Amino acid sequence: xxxxxxxxxxxxxxxxxxxxxxxxxxxxxxxxxxxxxxxxxxxxxxxxxxxxxxxxxxxxxxxxxxxxxxxxxxxxxxxxxxxxxxxxxxxxxxxxxxxxxxxxxxxxxxxxxxxxxxxxxxxxxx
Numbered sequence: 134x135x136x137x138x139x140x141x142x143x144x145x146x147x148x149x150x151x152x153x154x155x156x157x158x159x160x161x162x163x164x165x166x167x168x169x170x171x172x173x174x175x176x177x178x179x180x181x182x183x184x185x186x187x188x189x190x191x192x193x194x195x196x197x198x199x200x201x202x203x204x205x206x207x208x209x210x211x212x213x214x215x216x217x218x219x220x221x222x223x224x225x226x227x228x229x230x231x232x233x234x235x236x237x238x239x240x241x242x243x244x245x246x247x248x249x250x251x252x253x254x255x256x257x258x259x
Contacts (some may be wrong), residue, residue, distance in 0.1 A: 148226055229236075
């Protein structure tokens with residue numbers, strides 16, 4: 134299953150659009166995780182596996198965004214629960230392969246942050 138998920142091309146714009154919509158839901162008082170799942174399903178009707186692949190990348194990104202290593206990449210949580218992060222993290226989430234760890238899909242932290250830094254340096258943002 135992991136191989137099939139990694140074969141599905143996801144764009145940074147897809148992830149960013151869903152994160153922005155999820156942030157709007159959070160600001161209105163809805164649970165961000167539940168909103169994300171609903172929004173992905175709504176965006177990809179009839180494309181169950183694609184929806185799963187996109188949601189899995191977003192969930193893995195949000196897990197990393199909550200870790201201490203992401204400081205400087207992510208602004209502190211807003212009172213409404215919105216998460217604002219640098220574009221380089223979103224781009225890395227679209228392109229980095231997912232791995233399976235502890236019965237969950239995630240990104241390899243070291244290679245994920247290396248990719249984000251590489252993107253920032255190539256765009257003159259590091």
